[in-house]
Amino acid sequence: MGTVLGCIADDFTGATDLAGLLARSGQRVSLRIGVPSGPPADTAPFEVIALKSRTAPVDRAVADCRAALNWLRRAGAGRFYWKYCSTFDSTATGNIGPVAEALMADLGASQTIYCPAFPENGRSVFMGNLFVGRQPLAESPMKDHPLTPMRDSNLMRLLAPQVTRPVGLVDRLTVARGTEAVAAELARLDREGVAHVVVDGVADADLEIIAAACRDMALMTGGSALAMPLPVLYRAAGLVGEEAVAHERPDIGPGAIVLSGSCSAMTREQVRTYATQAPSFRLDPRDLADNGPGEALDWLAALPLDAVPMIYATAEPDDVRAAQDELGAVVAGEVVEQALAEIAVAARDRGVRRFVVAGGETSGAVASALGVTRLDIGSEIAPGVPWTFSESGGVQVALALKSGNFGAESFFADAVAKLEGA
Numbered sequence: 347m348g349t350v351l352g353c354i355a356d357d358f359t360g361a362t363d364l365a366g367l368l369a370r371s372g373q374r375v376s377l378r379i380g381v382p383s384g385p386p387a388d389t390a391p392f393e394v395i396a397l398k399s400r401t402a403p404v405d406r407a408v409a410d411c412r413a414a415l416n417w418l419r420r421a422g423a424g425r426f427y428w429k430y431c432s433t434f435d436s437t438a439t440g441n442i443g444p445v446a447e448a449l450m451a452d453l454g455a456s457q458t459i460y461c462p463a464f465p466e467n468g469r470s471v472f473m474g475n476l477f478v479g480r481q482p483l484a485e486s487p488m489k490d491h492p493l494t495p496m497r498d499s500n501l502m503r504l505l506a507p508q509v510t511r512p513v514g515l516v517d518r519l520t521v522a523r524g525t526e527a528v529a530a531e532l533a534r535l536d537r538e539g540v541a542h543v544v545v546d547g548v549a550d551a552d553l554e555i556i557a558a559a560c561r562d563m564a565l566m567t568g569g570s571a572l573a574m575p576l577p578v579l580y581r582a583a584g585l586v587g588e589e590a591v592a593h594e595r596p597d598i599g600p601g602a603i604v605l606s607g608s609c610s611a612m613t614r615e616q617v618r619t620y621a622t623q624a625p626s627f628r629l630d631p632r633d634l635a636d637n638g639p640g641e642a643l644d645w646l647a648a649l650p651l652d653a654v655p656m657i658y659a660t661a662e663p664d665d666v667r668a669a670q671d672e673l674g675a676v677v678a679g680e681v682v683e684q685a686l687a688e689i690a691v692a693a694r695d696r697g698v699r700r701f702v703v704a705g706g707e708t709s710g711a712v713a714s715a716l717g718v719t720r721l722d723i724g725s726e727i728a729p730g731v732p733w734t735f736s737e738s739g740g741v742q743v744a745l746a747l748k749s750g751n752f753g754a755e756s757f758f759a760d761a762v763a764k765l766e767g768a
């Protein structure tokens with residue numbers, strides 16, 4: 347069976363998050379890193395293309411997304427999903443709105459919806475306003491994000507300057523009246539020419555109603571959670587087989603390593619916890635800038651293959667600032683990413699087959715050094731973080747790629763245990 351739903355995600359760990367939620371259904375989900383260069387082959391019913399377009403120049407983001415759409419259409423997809431962050435990370439110029447408008451134009455769609463709610467992770471939308479836990483978005487830590495500071499919580503106001511056509515809302519009261527009420531309100535707005543509709547969603551049950559109302563839209567947009575009900579809806583409609591089951595897990599060799607380049611609050615807890623349980627090596631960006639990762643590589647080579655060590659650059663904000671003051675923020679980040687990427691390749695070459703990686707940028711650097719272009723999605727370790735399977739240098743590997751704030755304190759040990767038990 348060909349591809350049914352084609353998804354485009356604006357960053358790497360966002361793509362694994364979406365793929366993991368879709369895979370909860372037991373359907374096969376395939377994730378491609380970047381737009382594949384060749385024609386579609388060995389496609390899954392659910393295909394996700396991971397781009398790096400969140401903070402790219404608008405023209406570039408639009409061009410990449412249109413290329414991804416084109417590939418997904420050739421794979422057979424008839425429905426499409428544009429996935430962005432559940433905190434609506436964007437600026438007045440984009441990229442959420444411009445990409446949605448470009449995809450709508452290519453698909454001939456007159457309307458799409460916007461719903462970044464992710465109840466399991468505390469993101470909800472009410473009367474068009476986005477909340478992070480109990481805080482409005484603009485009062486959450488996202489107000490200080492270095493690239494996409496979110497200073498307004500109202501999604502209609504955030505979206506309006508990003509698009510050329512009218513913006514509207516289907517509010518929680520309508521969602522509470524059920525699928526038919528949502529569909530009728532969307533149809534009414536469509537007749538009025540409202541192309542961009544923010545839809546309120548507070549709990550998972552709301553997302554089920556919204557997904558059911560919108561399942562035949564050519565394009566839906568949102569965070570990962572809104573896509574979660576789609577596989578079941580498609581199965582009920584006969585679009586995907588009843589019998590479809592999760593992709594058979596390839597045989598993965600032993601040997602595991604934890605690599606952390608994330609300095610987010612939750613990762614810092616996870617590193618602290620795991621450091622008491624396993625051999626650990628701390629990387630310092632200043633040291634790496636002078637001497638490279640040789641010392642870490644020697645340390646790793648001296649360990650037995652079954653040690654499951656951790657190598658991390660994770661540090662407290664003061665340490666990060668000190669390294670950034672000395673090296674510059676960009677160089678500090680790059681030397682860490684480069685070192686962890688090199689260490690991942692060395693680990694693979696000495697027989698390690700399981701990689702737990704913390705950090706969005708870090709995951710991108712490690713995956714690209716391992717030459718990974720396509721991942722099959724396996725079982726979920728924590729909401730939004732699945733194990734993934736791929737090939738690297740001619741061997742089967744498993745990768746768990748975690749964005750900064752996901753997972754519980756015990757995430758690293760959980761990840762290793764989950765794969766053993768899977």
Ligand code: ADP
Pocket residue numbers: 607608609610613630631659660661665666667669670678679680681682683704705706707708709748749750751
């Ligand atoms: P997250 O998902 O938590 O945002 P990322 O990997 O996306 O994590 O981003 C963290 C960035 O911080 C990376 O570029 C990484 O190389 C950099 N970094 C990691 N450790 C340090 C450190 N000790 N000092 C400065 N920068 C660091």
